[in-house]
Amino acid sequence: MGKDVLEGISTNEWQELRDRYVASAVGNGNRHIAEKAEGAIVTDIDGKRYIDFAGAIGVQNVGHRHPRVVEAAKKAMDHYIHPGFNVIMYPSYIELCKRLCEIAPGDFAKKALLLNSGAEAVENAVKIARRYTGRQAVVTFNRAFHGRTNLTMSMTSKVKPYKFGFGPFTSEIYQAPYPYYYRKPEGLSNEAYDQQVIDAFESFFLNTVAPESVACIVMEPVQGEGGFIIPSKRFVSYVRDFCTEHGIVFVADEIQAGFARTGKMFAIENFDVVPDLMTVSKSLAAGFPLSGVVGKANIIDACDIKGSLGGTYCGSPIACAAALAVLDIIEEEHLTERAEKIGSVIEKRALNWKETYAFVGDVRRLGAMAAVEFVQDKKSKTPDKERTGQIVQYANEHGLLLLNAGIKGNCIRFLSPLTITDEQLEEGLDIIEKAIEVVQ
Numbered sequence: 001m002g003k004d005v006l007e008g009i010s011t012n013e014w015q016e017l018r019d020r021y022v023a024s025a026v027g028n029g030n031r032h033i034a035e036k037a038e039g040a041i042v043t044d045i046d047g048k049r050y051i052d053f054a055g056a057i058g059v060q061n062v063g064h065r066h067p068r069v070v071e072a073a074k075k076a077m078d079h080y081i082h083p084g085f086n087v088i089m090y091p092s093y094i095e096l097c098k099r100l101c102e103i104a105p106g107d108f109a110k111k112a113l114l115l116n117s118g119a120e121a122v123e124n125a126v127k128i129a130r131r132y133t134g135r136q137a138v139v140t141f142n143r144a145f146h147g148r149t150n151l152t153m154s155m156t157s158k159v160k161p162y163k164f165g166f167g168p169f170t171s172e173i174y175q176a177p178y179p180y181y182y183r184k185p186e187g188l189s190n191e192a193y194d195q196q197v198i199d200a201f202e203s204f205f206l207n208t209v210a211p212e213s214v215a216c217i218v219m220e221p222v223q224g225e226g227g228f229i230i231p232s233k234r235f236v237s238y239v240r241d242f243c244t245e246h247g248i249v250f251v252a253d254e255i256q257a258g259f260a261r262t263g264k265m266f267a268i269e270n271f272d273v274v275p276d277l278m279t280v281s282k283s284l285a286a287g288f289p290l291s292g293v294v295g296k297a298n299i300i301d302a303c304d305i306k307g308s309l310g311g312t313y314c315g316s317p318i319a320c321a322a323a324l325a326v327l328d329i330i331e332e333e334h335l336t337e338r339a340e341k342i343g344s345v346i347e348k349r350a351l352n353w354k355e356t357y358a359f360v361g362d363v364r365r366l367g368a369m370a371a372v373e374f375v376q377d378k379k380s381k382t383p384d385k386e387r388t389g390q391i392v393q394y395a396n397e398h399g400l401l402l403l404n405a406g407i408k409g410n411c412i413r414f415l416s417p418l419t420i421t422d423e424q425l426e427e428g429l430d431i432i433e434k435a436i437e438v439v440q
């Protein structure tokens with residue numbers, strides 16, 4: 001069937017074709033077909049309009065088709081599409097590495113390399129840490145998500161859908177405890193709970209893996225797929241110090257939390273901690289596939305054999321041009337401040353829901369990285385995946401693109417563009433409020 005034949009077909013017909021030709025395991029939030037996306041609004045081929053609280057899963061911090069991103073990408077295409085950095089260099093790759101080194105935290109010499117996807121960035125951070133330390137083990141955390149390749153799937157927690165039936169997994173991957181204040185033992189203060197998690201973290205290095213075998217600890221400064229779980233400053237700085245003490249490379253995975261989402265350019269900056277390496281992707285290039293590893297030059301350059309890092313499509317010049325525009329937009333449109341404002345609006349509304357409904361268990365946020373956790377009741381805190389699913393479904397059917405999160409799938413997360421208008425934000429929150437009323 002040629003393109004002409006496919007034009008003008010209905011949503012239902014697309015759905016049939018999708019079912020027939022597209023792998024079933026590829027996820028879709030809903031059954032609609034996008035026609036256009038602009039700012040925080042997506043429209044489908046039936047002319048239905050959606051407020052976007054998903055942002056392509058955290059990709060659209062500057063909004064869909066920001067005019068400056070579109071212009072930069074078009075301009076880049078007037079030069080070339082892909083000469084291949086491994087074959088002949090081009091300025092935007094070098095310029096973007098320079099910009100990433102300048103904005104990454106840390107007062108030391110830095111370098112960067114560019115890749116395609118988030119998982120690929122994480123894979124490369126691990127490769128670099130192994131080469132630098134000469135060690136093999138990798139530590140991640142409970143509830144972590146780092147990707148779908150064999151290594152990153154092994155570093156990820158959630159079995160279904162991410163790992164089930166896909167083994168054998170990579171060896172030498174270990175998962176350490178990570179705090180979850182909403183689910184701490186009853187009666188324990190946050191400080192006492194922090195100590196409990198730190199004690200468990202220390203035992204982990206006695207019972208499970210020796211620190212001197214560990215190449216890197218990879219941490220999401222705020223857990224994304226895990227349910228937007230925010231650790232304490234104390235825990236994050238404890239892990240940082242532990243790495244320093246034991247010569248372990250500390251990697252902050254900023255793929256979902258980075259680029260102004262949490263009210264800082266990078267989430268790790270909220271914890272006054274400087275990582276050795278950071279992985280970046282998603283909102284970096286506003287939808288063009290691009291990722292990177294940035295951090296200490298001496299660690300990155302421990303990989304000293306030419307060709308040992310990189311790949312055919314890594315650092316596409318179109319994506320690099322888009323990313324350079326994104327970094328300007330974040331700065332010039334003050335998106336870190338905007339993230340805090342958006343987060344406070346969400347929080348205010350969500351705290352009202354928490355007060356009103358027994359099944360709204362927790363509201364948490366760092367900047368605009370906000371989540372609401374649904375439970376059967378406030379006392380038992382039993383995760384309510386079913387009701388969360390109903391809320392997400394209602395939203396998707398009533399003009400709001402919304403995602404869930406959490407190991408038990410019982411949280412909704414807010415990943416709207418940071419360029420969303422106040423009116424659009426309120427309109428999206430109204431839809432969630434209605435959804436909550438309907439499912440109560």
Ligand SMILES: Cc1ncc(COP(=O)(O)O)c(C=O)c1O
Binds near residue numbers: 057225254255256
């Ligand atoms: C924290 C984190 N790391 C890694 C990844 C993997 O990125 P990708 O899907 O681009 O491979 C994700 C994706 O959601 C993520 O949230």
